[in-house]
Each structure stands twice: as C-alpha cells, then as structure tokens.
Amino acid sequence: MKVKTRKIYLEAYDAYADAIYRHCFFRVFSKERAEELMQETFMKTWEYLEEGHDVENLRAFLYRVANNLIIDYVRKKKEMSLEQMAEENPSFEPSDSGHEDMERNVLMGEVREAMDALPEEARQLLVMRYIDDLDPKDIAKLLKITPNHVSVKLNRAMQQLKETFNHAG
Amino acid sequence: MPDNLIEQLKRAKEQVTLAEDRKAAIRARIVETIDSRVRATDALRRPVHAQQARSFGFLARMRVITAVVAVVLVGGAGVSFAAQDALPGDVLYPVKIGVNENVQEALAFSIQAKAQVAISHAENRLDEVSSLSAQGRLDAETETRLRANFEERSQVAEAAIEKLHERDDLQGAASAAVRFEGVLRVHHAVLASLEEDDQDTSGTGGDETDLNNSIRDRIAVLAGLRAHLEMDISEDAARLHVSDALKAAVSAMAFLQEKNNTGDNASARAEVEAKAAVQFAADAQAALDAGSYNTAFVLSNKAIGTAAEARSLATASAHLNGHAKRDGALGDLFKGQDDDEEASSTINGSSTEKIDMNVRTNASSRITASERTGTTESEDKNDDTAENSGRSNSSSGSGVLHFLGF
Numbered sequence: 001m002k003v004k005t006r007k008i009y010l011e012a013y014d015a016y017a018d019a020i021y022r023h024c025f026f027r028v029f030s031k032e033r034a035e036e037l038m039q040e041t042f043m044k045t046w047e048y049l050e051e052g053h054d055v056e057n058l059r060a061f062l063y064r065v066a067n068n069l070i071i072d073y074v075r076k077k078k079e080m081s082l083e084q085m086a087e088e089n090p091s092f093e094p095s096d097s098g099h100e101d102m103e104r105n106v107l108m109g110e111v112r113e114a115m116d117a118l119p120e121e122a123r124q125l126l127v128m129r130y131i132d133d134l135d136p137k138d139i140a141k142l143l144k145i146t147p148n149h150v151s152v153k154l155n156r157a158m159q160q161l162k163e164t165f166n167h168a169g
Numbered sequence: 170m171p172d173n174l175i176e177q178l179k180r181a182k183e184q185v186t187l188a189e190d191r192k193a194a195i196r197a198r199i200v201e202t203i204d205s206r207v208r209a210t211d212a213l214r215r216p217v218h219a220q221q222a223r224s225f226g227f228l229a230r231m232r233v234i235t236a237v238v239a240v241v242l243v244g245g246a247g248v249s250f251a252a253q254d255a256l257p258g259d260v261l262y263p264v265k266i267g268v269n270e271n272v273q274e275a276l277a278f279s280i281q282a283k284a285q286v287a288i289s290h291a292e293n294r295l296d297e298v299s300s301l302s303a304q305g306r307l308d309a310e311t312e313t314r315l316r317a318n319f320e321e322r323s324q325v326a327e328a329a330i331e332k333l334h335e336r337d338d339l340q341g342a343a344s345a346a347v348r349f350e351g352v353l354r355v356h357h358a359v360l361a362s363l364e365e366d367d368q369d370t371s372g373t374g375g376d377e378t379d380l381n382n383s384i385r386d387r388i389a390v391l392a393g394l395r396a397h398l399e400m401d402i403s404e405d406a407a408r409l410h411v412s413d414a415l416k417a418a419v420s421a422m423a424f425l426q427e428k429n430n431t432g433d434n435a436s437a438r439a440e441v442e443a444k445a446a447v448q449f450a451a452d453a454q455a456a457l458d459a460g461s462y463n464t465a466f467v468l469s470n471k472a473i474g475t476a477a478e479a480r481s482l483a484t485a486s487a488h489l490n491g492h493a494k495r496d497g498a499l500g501d502l503f504k505g506q507d508d509d510e511e512a513s514s515t516i517n518g519s520s521t522e523k524i525d526m527n528v529r530t531n532a533s534s535r536i537t538a539s540e541r542t543g544t545t546e547s548e549d550k551n552d553d554t555a556e557n558s559g560r561s562n563s564s565s566g567s568g569v570l571h572f573l574g575f
Contacts, residue, residue, distance in 0.1 A: 002207060009203075013196055021187040035187070039195050044310050046203050047257065051266045065310050072309035111181040130178040162174055 005049050012058045013042055019132060020066050026127045027070045029112045037073065041066040063132070063142055067124065074120055114164040122157035129154055206260060254488070256297055257311050265293075280336075284329035284345040288352060291322035292481065295356040298380065300488045302363045316380045323349075323387060330394070340406040343398040344413050347470045350391040351477030357384045359485050399467050407462035407469075411453045414469035414476075418446040421476035428483045435486035442479035446472045 020041055025034035044065050048055070055061045115123050128134045128142070136150040143150070252264035270290050277286040294315045301307035326349055333342035360381045402410075421443040428436075453468035 006203065006207075010196075010200070013199065017192055017195070018187045021192075022182065022185050025185050026182070035191060035195065038187075039199065042195075042199055043202065046199070046206075047262075048314060050203075050206065050263045052271075068310040068313055069308065075309075107177060108181050108184055111177060126178070130175055131182050158174065165174060165177075 016059055016062055020062055023066055023127055023132050026131045037069050040069055060142055114161055117164040118160055122160050125154050125157045256300055280329050280332050281341045284326050287322050287326035288349045291319050292352045294319035296488055299359050303489045339398050340409040343470055344473055346391050346395050347474040348477040350388055351474040352481045353384050353388050355478050355481035357381055402463050402466040404462050407457055407465045410466050410469040411457045414450040414453050414472035417473045417476040418450040421446055421479045424480050425483050428487055435482055439479045439482035442475050446476035
C-alpha cells in the first residue's frame with residue numbers, strides 16, 4: 001500500500017508541482033516563498049496520506065492544502081514588522097532572471113500592484129480562475145460554496161481588479 | 170468581463186515557471202524526507218488499514234492484535250509508548266495515529282469501551298492543537314486536519330453514547346457523556362485562553378475559533394443529555410453509577426500521582442479536582458446508602474465529570490509545560506479564581522450555577538476542613554425530588570467549569 005501511495009504521490013508531484021508553484025507565486029509574489037509553500041504543500045499532503053487517509057482527488061486536495069498554507073502565511077505576514085516584511089518579501093523577482101525583459105517586468109509589476117491591493121479572497125478566486133484555469137464548479141468544490149456564489153464573487157473580484165488596474169495605470 | 174485584464178493575467182502567468190532544476194531539487198528533498206519517515210515507522214507499522222480497523226470485523230481485529238504482538242516483539246513497545254506524546258509533523262506521529270490509536274480502537278469491544286476510546290482520541294486532537302499553538306507551530310492546514318479528526322472522533326463517541334441510551338443503558342450513557350463533557354470543558358477553557366494570548370500578542374480582537382465553537386456546542390448537547398438521563402434513575406443504575414464514580418475518582422488520583430506534578434496552578438487545580446471527585450463519589454455512596462438514588466446518580470455524574478477534568482488538566486499541564494505561552498494558557502486560567510468563586514458564579518448569572526457552586530464548595534471545604542457542611546448526605550428520599558428539580562438542568566458534573574467561567 002505504501003509503495004503504491006508513494007508512486008501515486010510522486011506522480012502527482014510531477015504533474016502538479018508547476019501549477020501549485022504558480023498558484024502560490026500569484027498569491028504571495030515571491031519566488032522563494034512560492035517554492036517553500038509548494039514544498040510544504042506536498043509534505044503536508046504526504047503526512048496526511050501517511051496517516052492512512054484516502055484522498056479522492058489529489059489535485060483538489062493539493063490546492064486546498066496550498067490555500068490553507070497561504071492563508072496562514074498571509075496572516076503571519078500581517079503581524080510582521082516593516083523590516084521583517086522587507087526581508088520576507090523583496091521587490092518583484094521575475095522567473096526568467098537571466099533574460100529580463102523590461103516590458104514583461106512592467107506588466108508583472110502592474111499585475112502584482114493590482115493584485116496586492118485586492119482582498120485575500122478576491123485574489124484567491126482570480127488566481128484559481130485565471131492562473132490555475134479551474135472552472136467555477138471546481139472552485140466551488142474547493143471552497144465549499146455553490147458555483148453561483150463563485151460566479152458572483154468572481155465578477156466582484158474582476159471589478160475590483162479593474163479598478164485597481166485603472167488606478168495603478 | 171474585461172477581456173484585456175484576463176489577457177494581462179494570462180500573459181503574466183506565462184512568465185512564471187518553476188525551473189526544471191528547482192523542481193527536481195525540491196522533488197529530491199521531498200523523496201528523501203518521506204523515505205526517512207517511512208523507514209522510521211516501517212519497522213513498527215503493520216499494514217493495518219484505518220478502514221479495516223474501524224470496521225471492527227474479526228479479521229481486522231486479528232490483524233491489529235497481530236500488529237500489537239509484532240510491535241512488542243520487535244522491541245517497538247517503547248517507541249509506541251514514546252509516540253503517545255508525538256505531535257503532527259513529528260516523526261513518530263504516524264505511529265501514534267496509525268498504530269496506537271488504531272490498536273486501541275480495534276481492541277475496544279463493548280460500546281462503552283468504543284465511546285471511551287473515541288473520547289480519548291478526540292481529546293488527543295485537542296491536546297495537539299493546544300500544544301502546537303503554545304509552541305507557535307500550529308498552521309492553518311494542521312489545524313483544519315486536527316479539527317476534522319476531532320469532529321469525526323466526537324461523532325463516534327456521541328453515536329456510541331446514543332446507542333447506550335437506546336439500549337436503556339442509562340448508566341453507561343451518563344458515564345461516557347459526563348466524561349466527554351469534562352474533557353471538553355477543560356479544553357474549551359485552555360483553547361480560549363490560548364486565543365486570548367494570541368489576541369493580546371497581536372493586538373487583535375477576535376471571535377472564538379470554529380473549533381472552540383464546535384466544542385461549546387458539543388458541551389451544550391452533552392449537558393442536555395446528562396440532564397435528561399438524571400431524571401429517572403433506577404436503583405440498579407444508581408448502584409452501578411456510584412461504583413463507576415468511585416473507580417473514576419480513585420483512578421484520577423492515581424493518574425495524577427503518575428504524572429509529575431509540575432507545581433504550577435494547573436497541576437494544583439487538577440489535584441483539588443481529583444480530591445473533589447473522591448469526595449463527590451463518597452457523597453454519592455452515602456446518598457445511595459440512604460436510598461436517595463437520584464441524588465446518588467447526580468453526585469456520581471459530578472464525581473465522574475470532575476475526575477475527567479482533573480485528568481485532562483493534568484495532561485494539558487504536562488504537555489504545555491515549558492512553552493512560552495503556557496503560563497498564559499493554564500496559569501492565568503486559574504489565577505485568582507479561588508478568591509472569586511462566588512463572584513464568578515454570580516456574574517455567570519444563573520441560579521442553577523450557584524447551586525452547583527455550593528455543592529462544589531461544600532465538597533472542597535469538606536476535604537480541607539474535614540467538616541460536613543453540605544446537605545446531600547443528610548437528604549432522604551423526600552428531598553430527592555426537590556434536589557433534582559434544582560440540579561437536573563444544571564448539574565455540570567464539575568466544579569472546574571465554574572473556575573473556568575462557564
């Protein structure tokens with residue numbers, strides 16, 4: 001059982017590590033933190049499987065774990081001093097640091113600025129929908145709300161994003 | 170939907186990729202960690218699937234019993250014992266959950282034993298939440314998992330209590346219900362105090378957590394059930410209950426002696442509670458001898474509930490001992506409350522609580538002054554009905570809850 005679980009688990013890592021990393025990145029806008037959160041997500045998931053629990057949908061479970069870890073991280077970040085925060089969350093780090101493209105960095109900077117201004121819930125929904133490409137039904141299952149509720153919240157989040165984009169622009 | 174915004178998000182998304190070498194490095198680190206955990210537990214762990222163990226089928230039991238023998242034979246009993254105090258994230262935690270608790274569950278044959286084991290596991294989850302919180306190691310994910318397991322274990326305990334009730338085993342149902350209630354009351358107070366500490370530290374105000382709300386709701390349901398069970402008691406049920414109360418009280422005293430007294434307020438309070446439990450049990454015996462069966466039953470509930478609280482307090486004190494936030498959690502919990510008993514019961518408001526407080530105070534004072542200031546022991550059958558009409562809706566089964574502000 002352990003061998004099979006380990007195999008399924010590692011296959012899940014190969015399949016979803018990138019997506020979970022990206023999800024984390026667009027929630028915290030730090031490459032280093034996103035890697036840590038992704039690793040922690042997989043470790044927590046292993047601990048859960050190791051305790052003998054069955055997970056029906058590993059992908060959804062990973063998103064749920066990542067989401068909880070991010071909320072925890074954001075909560076702790078709020079309690080940090082300004083100095084700690086500067087150390088914790090350096091200015092934007094592009095993934096392709098070897099080939100910085102100014103135009104791309106400007107775009108990413110704007111996205112970050114706009115997303116940073118959003119409430120955590122709005123950011124979570126936008127990342128799930130437009131970065132993770134989850135449909136409202138999947139999001140509804142993850143957040144344990146109805147698909148209609150997801151659509152309403154997404155619309156509101158999109159409006160907020162539009163306002164912050166315009167404001168930033 | 171503003172398409173250009175979505176377009177911008179998607180373009181931003183394309184820029185963010187996890188480099189292959191980073192992905193491989195993290196994978197290697199994860200594999201190394203999980204394999205070392207597997208090696209640490211494999212020597213001890215038999216393939217006891219949680220679902221099989223929970224089915225309580227004969228084969229599942231046999232597998233678990235074989236696992237126990239195997240664990241002892243490979244010299245793992247010490248490790249299994251050491252795993253009892255493991256917390257989520259510790260190497261031995263899977264042994265605690267996957268071996269120890271599955272074994273306890275599979276070896277619980279009677280409904281009452283099943284209730285007791287489920288209560289004990291629910292308490293373990295609450296202990297883990299408090300300990301991790303006091304150590305600053307409780308993250309949202311772990312909290313969610315522990316809460317889910319607590320809810321699941323609590324439901325098993327409640328279902329077993331319900332089954333006892335359905336089978337007219339009123340004594341068994343009451344015994345399990347007051348034990349569970351006692352455990353929950355202590356942990357509700359500990360968690361509330363830890364939350365207060367957090368709010369003091371972060372400067373934020375806050376509501377109770379979902380977990381503590383759930384505990385409070387369960388306490389209310391159990392209190393209602395207990396009150397219901399206390400209404401109509403046969404002589405046989407009263408005799409059994411008194412016997413159970415005496416065992417619970419003596420066992421709590423022995424448990425406290427086994428635990429190293431940490432010399433703090435919580436340990437001292439646990440000792441007072443255990444002594445009060447003994448006194449309640451003695452009072453229950455006296456009431457039984459006098460033919461006051463309902464009073465004997467109510468006092469037995471108090472003895473069993475107070476004994477459970479004493480044990481929970483001693484355990485929580487031992488687990489939180491030595492951690493920075495511990496003094497805030499258990500120290501403050503009892504600070505000054507000896508002086509404020511009457512005031513606190515008045516603030517809490519209800520007259521029924523005051524009645525309880527009097528019973529509790531009487532029991533304590535008898536312990537220290539060897540005086541009989543209470544009325545219970547002199548009650549006769551005629552007083553029985555009046556006694557219960559005053560207490561059946563309140564009889565908390567515990568003194569400590571008043572100290573805790575319930």
